Amino acid sequence: EPEVTQTPSHQVTQMGQEVILRCVPISNHLYFYWYRQILGQKVEFLVSFYNNEISEKSEIFDDQFSVERPDGSNFTLKIRSTKLEDSAMYFCASSEEQGFVWGSPLHFGNGTRLTVT
Amino acid sequence: AQSVTQLDSHVSVSEGTPVLLRCNYSSSYSPSLFWYVQHPNKGLQLLLKYTSAATLVKGINGFEAEFKKSETSFHLTKPSAHMSDAAEYFCVVIDPVLYSGAGSYQLTFGKGTKLSVIP
Numbered sequence: 001e002p003e004v005t006q007t008p009s010h011q012v013t014q015m016g017q018e019v020i021l022r023c024v025p026i027s028n029h030l031y032f033y034w035y036r037q038i039l040g041q042k043v044e045f046l047v048s049f050y051n052n053e054i055s056e057k058s059e060i061f062d063d064q065f066s067v068e069r070p071d072g073s074n075f076t077l078k079i080r081s082t083k084l085e086d087s088a089m090y091f092c093a094s095s096e097e098q099g100f101v102w103g104s105p106l107h108f109g110n111g112t113r114l115t116v117t
Numbered sequence: 118a119q120s121v122t123q124l125d126s127h128v129s130v131s132e133g134t135p136v137l138l139r140c141n142y143s144s145s146y147s148p149s150l151f152w153y154v155q156h157p158n159k160g161l162q163l164l165l166k167y168t169s170a171a172t173l174v175k176g177i178n179g180f181e182a183e184f185k186k187s188e189t190s191f192h193l194t195k196p197s198a199h200m201s202d203a204a205e206y207f208c209v210v211i212d213p214v215l216y217s218g219a220g221s222y223q224l225t226f227g228k229g230t231k232l233s234v235i236p
Binding site (some may be wrong): 004005006009035041042043044045056058081091093105106107109110111 | 151153159160161163166172189207223224225226227228230
């Protein structure tokens with residue numbers, strides 16, 4: 001079964017550094033997402049991406065965050081200047097488009113655990 | 118606004134006994150509801166989904182959930198727990214009010230219930 005893959009599985013970085021989290025969505029999917037889960041808290045929506053542009057973003061997704069689909073397969077999340085509070089598990093997800101298919105599920109990757117020191 | 122409440126942060130059952138993981142939601146309209154499971158060091162895997170068809174939904178690995186509109190509940194059950202069921206389970210809702218029309222949408226997650234299975 002096709003999977004969403006994320007690399008690296010764990011990233012440690014110093015405060016103020018830039019990090020790029022990478023994702024390869026399922027190949028025939030057209031919608032891409034980033035969610036995050038701070039330890040002990042809920043999984044939160046960050047951003048959705050379709051047709052090479054952001055569709056929606058949450059208030060968490062401020063100017064330090066950006067997303068990109070640099071080629072036909074990768075989908076990246078960049079955090080420009082990391083803060084301690086960015087430490088979390090970041091999940092990439094993708095979904096296929098079938099017109100408006102209500103409840104079309106998201107397929108999630110295994111996540112990247114980001115630790116900011 | 119939509120929200121999801123998972124009533125238990127941790128549930129412990131003996132192998133072979135029934136599992137009940139509770140979820141209540143609030144939503145402006147008829148929502149779509151999902152249960153996802155996360156095994157240690159793994160991603161979020163879809164267990165089952167409710168999208169206004171049958172109220173009793175069957176999922177993978179013997180799990181099922183019943184949508185009860187009058188109780189605003191979507192509890193997850195399994196008749197007999199297996200050791201491999203030990204994981205964290207998330208109840209998730211999509212509220213059509215938040216649907217942007219562009220085909221993308223936001224999921225609202227519950228805080229999760231950690232299921233332990235005792236041999």
